[in-house]
Amino acid sequence: MRNIKSYKSITPTIKENCYIDDSAVLYGDITLEQDVSIWPLVAARGDVNTISIGARTNVQDGSVLHVTRKSKGNPNGNPLIIGEDVTVGHKAMLHGCQLGNRILVGMGAIIMDGVIVNDDVIIGAGSLVPPNKVLESGYLYVGNPAKQARPLKESELAFLTISSQNYVKLKNEYIEEHS
Numbered sequence: 373m374r375n376i377k378s379y380k381s382i383t384p385t386i387k388e389n390c391y392i393d394d395s396a397v398l399y400g401d402i403t404l405e406q407d408v409s410i411w412p413l414v415a416a417r418g419d420v421n422t423i424s425i426g427a428r429t430n431v432q433d434g435s436v437l438h439v440t441r442k443s444k445g446n447p448n449g450n451p452l453i454i455g456e457d458v459t460v461g462h463k464a465m466l467h468g469c470q471l472g473n474r475i476l477v478g479m480g481a482i483i484m485d486g487v488i489v490n491d492d493v494i495i496g497a498g499s500l501v502p503p504n505k506v507l508e509s510g511y512l513y514v515g516n517p518a519k520q521a522r523p524l525k526e527s528e529l530a531f532l533t534i535s536s537q538n539y540v541k542l543k544n545e546y547i548e549e550h551s
C-alpha cells in the first residue's frame with residue numbers, strides 16, 4: 373500500500389484484520405495487532421523510535437502519533453505504546469507516551485512524552501496531559517493541565533470495552549464495503 377512506508381528499511385507490521393484508511397500514513401517501526409483500525413488522515417511516524425498499537429484499538433480521524441529519539445539524557449527515548457481496546461478520539465495527539473488497556477482519549481486531547489496512562493481511564497475532550505504524568509486507573513481526567521476529576525462510573529467503565537467493540541464492528545463493515 374502506498375500509504376504504508378518504510379523508514380531505514382523498516383516497514384510497519386500489520387497483523388490480521390486491521391483496517392487502515394487510504395488517507396492515513398504510517399511510516400517505519402510500527403506494529404498493529406489484530407483488529408486495529410486507523411481512520412482517515414491519521415499520521416503515524418515510527419521513525420526515531422517505535423510505535424505499537426494493541427488489539428482492537430481504534431485511532432480516529434486526524435490523530436497524530438509520534439515518538440522521541442534516544443539521547444544521552446534519555447537513553448530509551450520515548451516510544452509510543454498503546455494497549456488493547458483503546459479508543460483514540462478524533463484529532464488527538466499522542467507523543468511518546470504509554471497507554472494501558474481500555475482507555476478513551478477524548479477528541480483533541482494532547483498526551484505528551486513520558487506520560488503513563490494506566491488501564492480504564494477516560495481523558496476528556498481537549499485535555500492536555502503534561503510530560504511524565506501518571507494517570508491512575510479508574511478515573512476521569514479533564515482540563516489543561518489535565519486533573520483527576522472523579523472516579524469512573526460502572527457504566528463508563530463498561531463503555532470503554534463497548535466503544536472498542538463498536539469500532540471493530542465498524543471497521544469490519546468498511547473492510548467489506550471497500551475490498
Ligand SMILES: CC(C)(COP(=O)(O)OP(=O)(O)OC[C@H]1O[C@@H](n2cnc3c(N)ncnc32)[C@H](O)[C@@H]1OP(=O)(O)O)[C@@H](O)C(=O)NCCC(=O)NCCS
Binds near residue numbers: 477494495498
Ligand atoms: C468529560 C466527559 C467524559 C463528560 O464528563 P461528565 O462528568 O459527564 O461531564 P458533564 O457533562 O457532567 O460536565 C461536568 C463538568 O465538566 C465540564 N466538562 C465536560 N467535558 C469537559 C472536558 N472535556 N474538558 C473540560 N471540562 C469538561 C462541563 O462543562 C461541566 O462543568 P460545570 O460543572 O462547570 O458545568 C465528556 O465531556 C468528554 O470529554 N468525553 C469525551 C468524548 C470523546 O471525545 N470521545 C471520542 C470520540 S468518539
